[in-house]
Each structure stands twice: as structure tokens, then as C-alpha cells.
Amino acid sequence: MAEKIMLCRLVWAEEYRSKDEPIYAGNMRYPAAHDLALERLNFADENGSVYGFVENRGQNFDLRKLGAEAADQSVDGVTVIFCAVDEQSNKLRVVGWYENATVYHEPKKPRRDSIRGKWEYYFEASSKDAHLIPVTARDLVVPRKTKITDRGFIGQRCVFYPANNPNYERFLESFELLRKDELVRGSDDIDQSEFQEGQRASREMTYFARNSKLVRAAKAHYGTNCLACGFNFADFYGDIGEGYIEVHHKRQMADDSVRLKTVEDVDVLCANCHRMVHRQAIPLTLDQLRSLIGDQQKPRKRA
Known part of the structure; x- marks a missing residue:
């Protein structure tokens, strides 16, 4: 049953x-x-x-x-x-x-x-x-x-x-991701940003695993360098990283009315940048993330 x-x-x-x-x-x-x-x-x-x-x-x-x-x-x-x-x-x-x-x-x-x-x-x-x-x-x-x-x-x-119910098939899949997230279990004091980061990024990964055509199109359009920091998996890890990059949905996946159609709806990001995008309730835009990275890379003034 x-x-x-x-x-x-x-x-x-x-x-x-x-x-x-x-x-x-x-x-x-x-x-x-x-x-x-x-x-x-x-x-x-x-x-x-x-x-x-x-x-x-x-x-x-x-x-x-x-x-x-x-x-x-x-x-x-x-x-x-x-x-x-x-x-x-x-x-x-x-x-x-x-x-x-x-x-x-x-x-x-x-x-x-x-x-x-x-x-x-x-x-x-x-x-x-x-x-x-x-x-x-x-x-x-x-x-x-x-x-x-x-x-x-x-x-x-x-x-x-x-x-x-076929109308709720995707919803129940998303619920299973939420249900299995260990961050939500057994604590009223969880780090909410970590909860959001893990749940939303995992949901995106599941979505794109089922939509390989869009992933291929995004890689063909943007390449496999992270659009935020420039990281390339193949340059760092060699052959095992060849062609790998994560695809990020610019709008929140929570809205089931949103359907991705073109590469304009997504960015390609390394795993670290993808997680950072989801570190707050409203995901960072690509420009906001680039700005944060730029600020961190500025030379520090000596005291």
C-alpha cells in the first residue's frame, strides 16, 4: 500500500x-x-x-x-x-x-x-x-x-x-527533500539560513536532474566557469571535474507556477557560490554575490 x-x-x-x-x-x-x-x-x-x-x-x-x-x-x-x-x-x-x-x-x-x-x-x-x-x-x-x-x-x-494524485507528484517529491533534511529535526533553534540553503539548493538539484536539456543548454550558453567567482572544476580537480557546474534558478523554486524555459532563467555557479546564494530568506542575485566577492578581495588597510 x-x-x-x-x-x-x-x-x-x-x-x-x-x-x-x-x-x-x-x-x-x-x-x-x-x-x-x-x-x-x-x-x-x-x-x-x-x-x-x-x-x-x-x-x-x-x-x-x-x-x-x-x-x-x-x-x-x-x-x-x-x-x-x-x-x-x-x-x-x-x-x-x-x-x-x-x-x-x-x-x-x-x-x-x-x-x-x-x-x-x-x-x-x-x-x-x-x-x-x-x-x-x-x-x-x-x-x-x-x-x-x-x-x-x-x-x-x-x-x-x-x-x-498526479497533481501532487512533484509536491510530494519536494516534501521528501524537506522531510529528510536533518537540520529541521529535533531542534527549535536551528540556523534558519542553513535550513533554507540546504533545502532550496537540494530542490534545485533534484529539479535539474530531471531537466537535463536545460542543464546542457545552460552549459553551452554560459560555459562551465562559475559566473560569480570564475571557479572551474576541471582546472582544480582535473578530468573528474570536466564539464561540471551547478545550475541555479534565479527565482525561488517554492513557486510551483514557475516553469523554467530558457537559459535566461538560470545561472551557472560553483557549489560554494550556489550555497551562498541561498544563505538568506531571499536568495542573492548574481550581481549581489559578485559585489560581496569583490568586497572581500579588496586589499585590507593596515591598522
């Missing part, structure tokens, strides 16, 4: 650990009107566990979509991907996920001593399996329909099952 995956849309928040945390609800009418969103506590640690909620219009989950039997009241081993619309770009972005979660058929009432109070929940997982993405690193965009007639996309319902 394919992996058990749920995609759940939440309100936008930074921490999801406080009932009083500011939220952005977008077009989610009830949370916007009442400032009430039970998912505000989805990443709050309660004695080593987290309890998650998603607005489901008061309905129960059909667990058969996750491989359960009709009479089952819960199913284990589910990956629950949480996404939300950010106010600035109005894009639906992945904000975090649970691994190895238990999903309940109907909402469960919390224990009397729970910080949730009377707030019900649908999901339960170990805190170690709950991964919240820092706000500035939430760059994985969830596909949505662009026309009313589009089918097979997450819609007004906040719950969706993306496995085996």
Missing part, C-alpha cells in the same frame, strides 16, 4: 503553541470572524506528545482513505502535512508535519489536565515526530487549482489525500 498521507489546511501562525497566538485566517471564515482556531495548539508539547486539529466541518474522517477498515476508529503511521496561507504572498505553504501520527475517526476530547481545555483533536503524535518549520523557511508551496473547473486539488475542504 502507498504511504498514508493527509494534507490539512490550518490558519497561519508562527508557533502553534498558544491559545492567544496571533493568526491569519485568510478565507477561512469562522476563524477570521471569531478569532477561534483549535489548531493554534498543534505543536504544543504535552508530556512528550502533540495533539492536532484541523477544521473538518464537524464531520468524521473516512479512514478507509488511509487504508483502514470501515469499522476502525483510528489508524496509525500516518504522515500529516499541515499547510496554511501566508498573508504576504497569499500562497498555501507547508508549515510543518507529523510523522507516525495516529488519526482518529472522530474528534477526541482531551484529558482534564490538558492545556487544550475543551478543544478537541483529531491527531496524536510523539513530540519528537512533530516538525514545525520556522516562518522564514516555509517556502514549499502546495498546489491549488487555478481554474474553477480544475479537479483533483485541495479546495474549500481543509482535508485532502494527495497520495497517488
Whole structure:
């Protein structure tokens, strides 16, 4: 059986650990009107566990979509991907996920001593399996329909099952890169620039591995010297480096509407420069990187 995956849309928040945390609800009418969103506590640690909620219009989950039997009241081993619309770009972005979660058929009432109070929940997982993405690193965009007639996309319902859906094949590949990134696991104090650098550069590498024609065209157009620093792999490493250079997408790969068509959309960079481009939330332009390199190469004045 394919992996058990749920995609759940939440309100936008930074921490999801406080009932009083500011939220952005977008077009989610009830949370916007009442400032009430039970998912505000989805990443709050309660004695080593987290309890998650998603607005489901008061309905129960059909667990058969996750491989359960009709009479089952819960199913284990589910990956629950949480996404939300950010106010600035109005894009639906992945904000975090649970691994190895238990999903309940109907909402469960919390224990009397729970910080949730009377707030019900649908999901339960170990805190170690709950991964919240820092706000500035939430760059994985969830596909949505662009026309009313589009089918097979997450819609007004906040719950969706993306496995085996061709519209979500590329998204799930990108999610796997995010999921495997060791920098996000087990720490709330990760270096966000390193997270962005590793995730975005890895996503680009995966994209270009599937688009070899554009890579060949970029090398033919620009050559194999780094456009930022001039480094050439063959000059430094010999035959093993012949013809090698990394291709960098000038615009952020997070936007699934972006499609690369010509060499004008890319730069060729050495591995070091490629990483440096992604060291901040908004990637550096080629001119900005060249300027930084030039500044470092200027003679230093003696004290």
C-alpha cells in the first residue's frame, strides 16, 4: 500500500503553541470572524506528545482513505502535512508535519489536565515526530487549482489525500527533500539560513536532474566557469571535474507556477557560490554575490 498521507489546511501562525497566538485566517471564515482556531495548539508539547486539529466541518474522517477498515476508529503511521496561507504572498505553504501520527475517526476530547481545555483533536503524535518549520523557511508551496473547473486539488475542504494524485507528484517529491533534511529535526533553534540553503539548493538539484536539456543548454550558453567567482572544476580537480557546474534558478523554486524555459532563467555557479546564494530568506542575485566577492578581495588597510 502507498504511504498514508493527509494534507490539512490550518490558519497561519508562527508557533502553534498558544491559545492567544496571533493568526491569519485568510478565507477561512469562522476563524477570521471569531478569532477561534483549535489548531493554534498543534505543536504544543504535552508530556512528550502533540495533539492536532484541523477544521473538518464537524464531520468524521473516512479512514478507509488511509487504508483502514470501515469499522476502525483510528489508524496509525500516518504522515500529516499541515499547510496554511501566508498573508504576504497569499500562497498555501507547508508549515510543518507529523510523522507516525495516529488519526482518529472522530474528534477526541482531551484529558482534564490538558492545556487544550475543551478543544478537541483529531491527531496524536510523539513530540519528537512533530516538525514545525520556522516562518522564514516555509517556502514549499502546495498546489491549488487555478481554474474553477480544475479537479483533483485541495479546495474549500481543509482535508485532502494527495497520495497517488498526479497533481501532487512533484509536491510530494519536494516534501521528501524537506522531510529528510536533518537540520529541521529535533531542534527549535536551528540556523534558519542553513535550513533554507540546504533545502532550496537540494530542490534545485533534484529539479535539474530531471531537466537535463536545460542543464546542457545552460552549459553551452554560459560555459562551465562559475559566473560569480570564475571557479572551474576541471582546472582544480582535473578530468573528474570536466564539464561540471551547478545550475541555479534565479527565482525561488517554492513557486510551483514557475516553469523554467530558457537559459535566461538560470545561472551557472560553483557549489560554494550556489550555497551562498541561498544563505538568506531571499536568495542573492548574481550581481549581489559578485559585489560581496569583490568586497572581500579588496586589499585590507593596515591598522
